[in-house]
Amino acid sequence: xxxxxxxxxxxxxxxxxxxxxxxxxxxxxxxxxxxxxxxxxxxxxxxxxxxxxxxxxxxxxxxxxxxxxxxxxxxxxxxxxxxxxxxxxxxxxxxxxxxxxxxxxxxxxxx
Numbered sequence: 539x540x541x542x543x544x545x546x547x548x549x550x551x552x553x554x555x556x557x558x559x560x561x562x563x564x565x566x567x568x569x570x571x572x573x574x575x576x577x578x579x580x581x582x583x584x585x586x587x588x589x590x591x592x593x594x595x596x597x598x599x600x601x602x603x604x605x606x607x608x609x610x611x612x613x614x615x616x617x618x619x620x621x622x623x624x625x626x627x628x629x630x631x632x633x634x635x636x637x638x639x640x641x642x643x644x645x646x647x648x649x
Contacts (some may be wrong), residue, residue: 556617560607567605 582586597603604612 557611560605560611564605564607567607
């Protein structure tokens with residue numbers, strides 16, 4: 539196995555551990571965010587008669603609310619994926635423009 543391949547595998551394992559370890563290390567942690575603040579404000583305005591339309595999928599699957607750090611992690615991963623896609627598309631467009639410009643220019647041969 540080449541040195542680069544080992545490095546990539548080690549880095550992927552580290553990234554996977556960075557994602558999984560907080561899930562188990564932060565059980566029972568309580569962190570507030572804008573969702574909680576919004577719920578409190580709705581309760582103040584509507585009173586006790588307000589009922590949410592649905593419950594979040596992860597909360598029902600895991601049987602409780604996710605800690606704020608995990609929600610932030612999921613949001614950051616989603617953002618990273620989006621930025622990666624946008625950067626890839628922009629890079630492809632720039633390279634395509636360079637190749638089109640190169641093909642359109644007449645070739646000059648040195649004698």
